[in-house]
Amino acid sequence: MTTSHQVAIEAVGLVKKYGATTALAGVDLTVPTGTVLGVLGPNGAGKTTAVRILGTLLQPDAGHATVGGYDVVREAGKVREIIGLTGQYASVDEDMSGRRNLAMIGRLLGYSRSQAKERADELLERFELVDAGDRIAKTYSGGMRRRLDLAASLVGHPSILYLDEPTTGLDPHARNGVWETVRDLVLDGTTVLLTTQYLEEADALADSLMVFDKGRVVASGRPAELKAQAGKQSLDVRPAEPAHLERVAAIVTEAVGARPSVDVVNTLVSVPVSDGTSMPVVVRRLDEAGIAVTELSLRLPSLDEVFLALTGHAAEERPADAVLEGAGR
Amino acid sequence: MSTAVIERPKTRPFAWVQQSLTLAWRNIVRIRQNPEALADVTFQPIIFLALFLFVFGGAISQGAGWRGYLPVLLPGLLVQTVVFATMGTGVGLNDDFAKGVFDRFRSLPIARISPLIGAVLGDAVRYSLSIIVLMASGFVLGFRFQNGIGNGLLGMLIVLLFALSMCWIWVWLGLKLKTAQGVQGIAFLVMFPLTFGSNIFVPADTLPGFLQAFVKISPITYLVDTERALMGGGALQKPLLITLAWMVGLVAIFAPLAIRAYRRRT
Ligand SMILES: Nc1ncnc2c1ncn2[C@@H]1O[C@H](COP(=O)(O)OP(=O)(O)OP(=O)(O)O)[C@@H](O)[C@H]1O
Numbered sequence: 189m190t191t192s193h194q195v196a197i198e199a200v201g202l203v204k205k206y207g208a209t210t211a212l213a214g215v216d217l218t219v220p221t222g223t224v225l226g227v228l229g230p231n232g233a234g235k236t237t238a239v240r241i242l243g244t245l246l247q248p249d250a251g252h253a254t255v256g257g258y259d260v261v262r263e264a265g266k267v268r269e270i271i272g273l274t275g276q277y278a279s280v281d282e283d284m285s286g287r288r289n290l291a292m293i294g295r296l297l298g299y300s301r302s303q304a305k306e307r308a309d310e311l312l313e314r315f316e317l318v319d320a321g322d323r324i325a326k327t328y329s330g331g332m333r334r335r336l337d338l339a340a341s342l343v344g345h346p347s348i349l350y351l352d353e354p355t356t357g358l359d360p361h362a363r364n365g366v367w368e369t370v371r372d373l374v375l376d377g378t379t380v381l382l383t384t385q386y387l388e389e390a391d392a393l394a395d396s397l398m399v400f401d402k403g404r405v406v407a408s409g410r411p412a413e414l415k416a417q418a419g420k421q422s423l424d425v426r427p428a429e430p431a432h433l434e435r436v437a438a439i440v441t442e443a444v445g446a447r448p449s450v451d452v453v454n455t456l457v458s459v460p461v462s463d464g465t466s467m468p469v470v471v472r473r474l475d476e477a478g479i480a481v482t483e484l485s486l487r488l489p490s491l492d493e494v495f496l497a498l499t500g501h502a503a504e505e506r507p508a509d510a511v512l513e514g515a516g517r
Numbered sequence: 518m519s520t521a522v523i524e525r526p527k528t529r530p531f532a533w534v535q536q537s538l539t540l541a542w543r544n545i546v547r548i549r550q551n552p553e554a555l556a557d558v559t560f561q562p563i564i565f566l567a568l569f570l571f572v573f574g575g576a577i578s579q580g581a582g583w584r585g586y587l588p589v590l591l592p593g594l595l596v597q598t599v600v601f602a603t604m605g606t607g608v609g610l611n612d613d614f615a616k617g618v619f620d621r622f623r624s625l626p627i628a629r630i631s632p633l634i635g636a637v638l639g640d641a642v643r644y645s646l647s648i649i650v651l652m653a654s655g656f657v658l659g660f661r662f663q664n665g666i667g668n669g670l671l672g673m674l675i676v677l678l679f680a681l682s683m684c685w686i687w688v689w690l691g692l693k694l695k696t697a698q699g700v701q702g703i704a705f706l707v708m709f710p711l712t713f714g715s716n717i718f719v720p721a722d723t724l725p726g727f728l729q730a731f732v733k734i735s736p737i738t739y740l741v742d743t744e745r746a747l748m749g750g751g752a753l754q755k756p757l758l759i760t761l762a763w764m765v766g767l768v769a770i771f772a773p774l775a776i777r778a779y780r781r782r783t
Pocket residue numbers: 206209210211229230231232233234235236237238276
């Protein structure tokens with residue numbers, strides 16, 4: 189069910205107000221077919237509002253959007269036939285079993301009873317919910333509910349999928365499972381719009397990124413472009429012997445022409461650089477001085493640093509149960 | 518992803534029927550999961566019957582005792598019971614909506630009316646249960662159909678259909694109001710005057726003039742008269758026609774309002 193359009197999702201000047209709050213203040217976005225757009229932003233930035241408009245749950249106050257070539261307001265019915273939506277808050281029926289939830293959606297989509305059942309089994313399998321399949325969803329853990337919700341949005345083989353913070357609250361194993369699923373879907377040609385608080389997740393999955401803040405797009409581009417846009421690279425040197433820290437710092441100062449920061453706790457010498465030209469000099473000097481290092485790298489800024497630079501404030505505190513940062517690559 | 522792909526079927530005409538039935542099924546499954554939610558249609562009718570029969574029976578029927586009051590009270594109480602049960606539909610729908618499943622339904626390519634019809638049809642089970650419980654209790658206490666069993670059963674059917682028409686008011690309000698408490702508040706505000714300000718418990722001519730005027734236009738009155746005629750005896754045609762007219766009117770007005778509220782609710 190891939191659409192013939194090159195552009196899967198296109199929004200122009202989306203505005204949404206809730207009383208005095210402006211949730212979206214004119215958002216433009218384009219997602220080419222078969223790609224993943226990651227939408228980042230702090231709490232209240234307008235991510236969910238954008239997803240709900242593109243998912244036909246909400247009408248914009250101004251601007252317009254097309255999904256698969258269909259207008260989200262005038263042709264909402266057509267849009268619903270090609271999308272799948274996993275909202276920020278689970279939208280499963282807590283009083284029914286996981287299997288019944290999925291079968292019900294299959295039936296609503298017009299599958300026969302046996303097809304709906306087959307599809308439900310398939311999805312339970314894929315999301316490792318087979319054992320819990322016949323328990324009512326109320327008894328599921330937060331992560332299981334999240335997975336069921338994701339499964340529910342896939343019943344109809346959507347060609348365009350919205351995932352609003354799909355891995356919030358998932359453990360690293362389940363999160364990896366979701367990532368795998370998203371990658372598989374993309375291989376099959378699905379277009380994905382994904383919002384997330386986790387910079388790492390956006391970096392891992394998205395072809396392009398957008399950073400929302402206060403209802404506006406404050407930055408967009410490929411992950412690497414954003415990193416380059418937001419800050420310089422840094423040269424990191426980690427001596428094997430903590431006692432060598434000062435000598436390494438002196439070598440780096442001489443090679444780069446700027447005094448590096450010395451992190452005694454992590455035994456790390458780090459200095460911002462504009463390019464990699466000083467790298468060979470540092471290597472040679474270290475060699476001459478006979479200093480062994482465990483790390484020598486030219487590093488792009490992390491997305492966390494990018495985020496801080498772009499929005500002027502740090503990404504929001506992560507919930508304590510989310511063990512995501514640093515768990516990946 | 519080696520499994521054969523089960524393609525999403527093309528949308529067919531009359532798909533909404535299937536969708537409504539699926540969602541009705543959902544509501545019935547949910548009832549089985551939370552049987553305690555049936556208290557309002559099982560114990561409540563029994564308690565009401567016992568209270569009104571034994572507490573007021575002697576005083577109201579003047580000498581005939583509660584046995585004399587039962588044939589008059591039961592058809593009236595039947596009406597009150599289902600009318601009260603209809604507001605549960607609004608409260609339940611509002612509650613359901615707040616939980617997020619409706620976000621799922623609204624993002625699916627299904628007819629707008631399906632979740633509403635599904636809710637109403639699912640609740641038909643609750644209404645039926647309340648009717649059966651109340652009639653069974655009546656029978657245990659000595660109530661009998663005086664006008665043939667066919668008419669008696671027809672009476673039960675009509676009261677069910679009336680409930681299915683009237684509940685559209687609550688579907689609409691359930692979607693319109695923000696909280697389930699709000700729906701319940703309004704419901705009680707309307708239900709008590711509507712049912713007690715009627716001929717359910719006492720003959721209408723014992724009421725003061727202003728109330729009589731209200732009773733004359735209230736659909737409750739005509740439904741009660743219909744039920745008494747079918748289960749006991751008496752003039753049937755006029756109350757039945759007026760009742761049917763009310764049923765059509767209620768659906769014609771409130772079903773479209775409900776759909777509109779459903780569309781607008783975010
Ligand atoms: N139904 C609503 N009524 C009133 N204000 C709302 C409503 N929904 C969202 N808002 C406001 O709109 C703004 C954007 O909200 P939105 O949920 O889109 O943010 P978000 O980027 O998804 O945040 P989060 O990361 O916390 O999920 C917020 O200021 C929020 O308070």
